[in-house]
Amino acid sequence: MHDGPHGAHTDVWMAIARHSPLGILCDLDGTLVPFASSPEEARPDADAIKLVTDLASLPGIIVAIVSGRPKDWLESFFPGDQVFLVAEHGAYRRGAGAWQNVADLDPAPLASLAAELDALVARHPGALLERKSTTVALHYRNVRRGQRGELLIETFAIIDRFLARHPAYERLEGVLVAEVRPASVKKSSAVPWMREKAGPGARLIAIGDDVTDEHMFQACGPQDESIVVRSAESRRTAARWELESSDEVRAVLRYFHNVRTGQTPLPIILPRQITRSSAPSSAQERTLLVVSNRLPDFRPVEGDEGERKKNVGGLVSALEPALRARGGMWFGWSGRTVAESEPIESGIAESGIAQFAWVDYKESWYRGYYSGFCNGTLWPLFHSFPSRVTFSDDSWAAYQEVHEHLAEYASNLVGPRAMLWVHDYHLLLFAKAMRQRGHTGPMGHFLHIPFPSLDMFSMIPWASQILEALLDFDLLGFHTPQHVANFLACASAMLPAKVADDVIHHRGHSTHVAAMPIGILPDSFQETPEPAVVEEVEGLMRSLGNSKLVLGVDRLDYTKGIPERLIAFGKLLDKFPEWRGKVSLVQVSVPSRADVPLYAEQRATIESIVGRINGELGEAAWVPIRYLYRSYGKSQLTQLYRAASVGYVTPLRDGMNLVAKEYVAAQDAENPGVLMLSQFAGAAVEMRDAVLTNPYHADGMARDLDRSLRMGLDERKTRHAKLLASVQRSNAVTWAEGFLDALGACAKG
Numbered sequence: 001m002h003d004g005p006h007g008a009h010t011d012v013w014m015a016i017a018r019h020s021p022l023g024i025l026c027d028l029d030g031t032l033v034p035f036a037s038s039p040e041e042a043r044p045d046a047d048a049i050k051l052v053t054d055l056a057s058l059p060g061i062i063v064a065i066v067s068g069r070p071k072d073w074l075e076s077f078f079p080g081d082q083v084f085l086v087a088e089h090g091a092y093r094r095g096a097g098a099w100q101n102v103a104d105l106d107p108a109p110l111a112s113l114a115a116e117l118d119a120l121v122a123r124h125p126g127a128l129l130e131r132k133s134t135t136v137a138l139h140y141r142n143v144r145r146g147q148r149g150e151l152l153i154e155t156f157a158i159i160d161r162f163l164a165r166h167p168a169y170e171r172l173e174g175v176l177v178a179e180v181r182p183a184s185v186k187k188s189s190a191v192p193w194m195r196e197k198a199g200p201g202a203r204l205i206a207i208g209d210d211v212t213d214e215h216m217f218q219a220c221g222p223q224d225e226s227i228v229v230r231s232a233e234s235r236r237t238a239a240r241w242e243l244e245s246s247d248e249v250r251a252v253l254r255y256f257h258n259v260r261t262g263q264t265p266l267p268i269i270l271p272r273q274i275t276r277s278s279a280p281s282s283a284q285e286r287t288l289l290v291v292s293n294r295l296p297d298f299r300p301v302e303g304d305e306g307e308r309k310k311n312v313g314g315l316v317s318a319l320e321p322a323l324r325a326r327g328g329m330w331f332g333w334s335g336r337t338v339a340e341s342e343p344i345e346s347g348i349a350e351s352g353i354a355q356f357a358w359v360d361y362k363e364s365w366y367r368g369y370y371s372g373f374c375n376g377t378l379w380p381l382f383h384s385f386p387s388r389v390t391f392s393d394d395s396w397a398a399y400q401e402v403h404e405h406l407a408e409y410a411s412n413l414v415g416p417r418a419m420l421w422v423h424d425y426h427l428l429l430f431a432k433a434m435r436q437r438g439h440t441g442p443m444g445h446f447l448h449i450p451f452p453s454l455d456m457f458s459m460i461p462w463a464s465q466i467l468e469a470l471l472d473f474d475l476l477g478f479h480t481p482q483h484v485a486n487f488l489a490c491a492s493a494m495l496p497a498k499v500a501d502d503v504i505h506h507r508g509h510s511t512h513v514a515a516m517p518i519g520i521l522p523d524s525f526q527e528t529p530e531p532a533v534v535e536e537v538e539g540l541m542r543s544l545g546n547s548k549l550v551l552g553v554d555r556l557d558y559t560k561g562i563p564e565r566l567i568a569f570g571k572l573l574d575k576f577p578e579w580r581g582k583v584s585l586v587q588v589s590v591p592s593r594a595d596v597p598l599y600a601e602q603r604a605t606i607e608s609i610v611g612r613i614n615g616e617l618g619e620a621a622w623v624p625i626r627y628l629y630r631s632y633g634k635s636q637l638t639q640l641y642r643a644a645s646v647g648y649v650t651p652l653r654d655g656m657n658l659v660a661k662e663y664v665a666a667q668d669a670e671n672p673g674v675l676m677l678s679q680f681a682g683a684a685v686e687m688r689d690a691v692l693t694n695p696y697h698a699d700g701m702a703r704d705l706d707r708s709l710r711m712g713l714d715e716r717k718t719r720h721a722k723l724l725a726s727v728q729r730s731n732a733v734t735w736a737e738g739f740l741d742a743l744g745a746c747a748k749g
């Protein structure tokens, strides 16, 4: 029970309770009936049935139970026709009379989906499939937390495939349940129906706890009221009022009954008004905050789930299950800059993945912090390109200032004991800034780029300040053992720190250090593409004639070694002229940091090399190199990877390189291509069965290319099988869960 300011709203609710005609739409599970460990156990008890039936029997009031449950199940509790029933989210409804079938749908597609999900549920203890005539719901409330991630990934992969084939359906995520149902059937349809049933001048009250109930809330008019029931969950809601539990819902219904029958309506429990502001509503309840410079593509609120899913990138896919299972929030830069004179805006947006908290940057921060210290100092230095590094006191000051600002904002998003997972070189000082604000909870950092050698790192004028700040984290994750060793060497040499195995003790605090290579979701690179995608890639392949495809895919960045790769390809055609007309290189470069001069320069260099090689060697029917300065969707990339005889992944230096893993995951195991991988990519540590190459040595690369192109089927299959096993073993889910488990363990120990 709460002790909110009821007094202020007593008159409001008294007037609502007395209004005639009044229509009440009440959800069942989690609203009138508390959650139980399985849907079978959650059922209305005698008290709830009597309460609703008594209320519905009064003059001037109608009551509908609006549920996702099947109609026969509902009818078994409310057999008469005093209580109206809306079943399966609105697919069926019963007023005072017979059931109406609102959605008239072919049951066959859902049956096939249910069969697939049934097989999945059988492998995951605690998971439960609920089958209704128009919907299929997978409940995972009884699946152990640590095991939910894998189940959800597989569930969403199956559901996404189904939705691609059946656009009339949609996915819906409720509280610990994933559900597929017809897109046209929503609880919102019950609202106009009830208004019509209640008659002219009706006021409606919609009560519910789930995302499906949000549709009801949204359909309510200005004369209506909507009440969300929420306990720990802090989903953004369209409701105007809130209650805490099904006990409180019953108390409110009892209040209506008492008011309308002239009984003393005490003790009074009334809904609390929801105050709306961009400030976080329940910081103390959030247990996990992910912090990264850029946020993934998110959109505010519901309705566009399918579209949004197409836009997510690698890190999002990796973190999605962990965020879902823990109800986490993700905080970062909105991607917008504002002029110095303008106010910085911030806010919280809800998406199917998580809550996103965003904040704008001032233009001077973008220049000094993002382009300056992050991408002008740390990025080149950590990738061992000292000649490209610039040091400036101003950009270091901006780096510190932005940390202070972000930490200030983050400390309002979560309580001081929440777990924080901070990402990448943009946020090396974050733990220090949070500790200064009293944060005591576990904080971990994962570095997505290499950690450089002592020689390199010690060039930074503020090196020891950065190291000290990093040691305010409890866990530091790197891609490879070499990056870990580099970090330990720097800490030992530059600080009065004690290093014992993988723990660094510094000024009374211990920091664990570990190599945790990031992975991908390999199965998602085996999905059948849409016909339009096949056509586009087939068109590109046709333009190559019969030549074999060597494929490069990168962000356009000097660390990726694109000019060196093109030159080596030219060498192949020089040294082994038999390949002329028989092999083509397609280089796909996604635009990146295009406003930074070095990157524009890189683009010009690449274009001139392509022009030279094509001009010297190209023939009427054969273009040696096709350079595509564009981004591709995931299914197009998958098709390209699969069509390529050689995955040409040759960065000069890379933290990991996910393209290498994606290429392997996309291959046809019966006729796989060859991964040619730079020995300086972090991925080379795990992917020893690739053809490893030195991207600084053009002659060597040309020979390695020749060898890769000639490799026989048996050797290709053997290498691919080993590579695939490693990509599957150490994947995105094991990475995210592994990091969070390790961080949890650091906090305990």
Ligand code: ADQ
Pocket (backbone or CB within 6 Å): 314, 448, 449, 518, 553, 554, 555, 588, 589, 590, 630, 631, 632, 633, 637, 654, 655, 656, 657, 658, 659, 660, 662
């Ligand atoms: P990046 O430097 O961005 O990541 P990488 O790991 O290769 O490098 O990831 C790039 C991603 O972008 C891949 O998922 C790839 O599919 C996608 N991509 C590349 N070119 C594309 C194109 N033309 N169209 C569409 N998509 C494209 C940083 C580090 C890496 C580290 C990752 C993750 O620099 O070393 O592996 O983070 O930790």
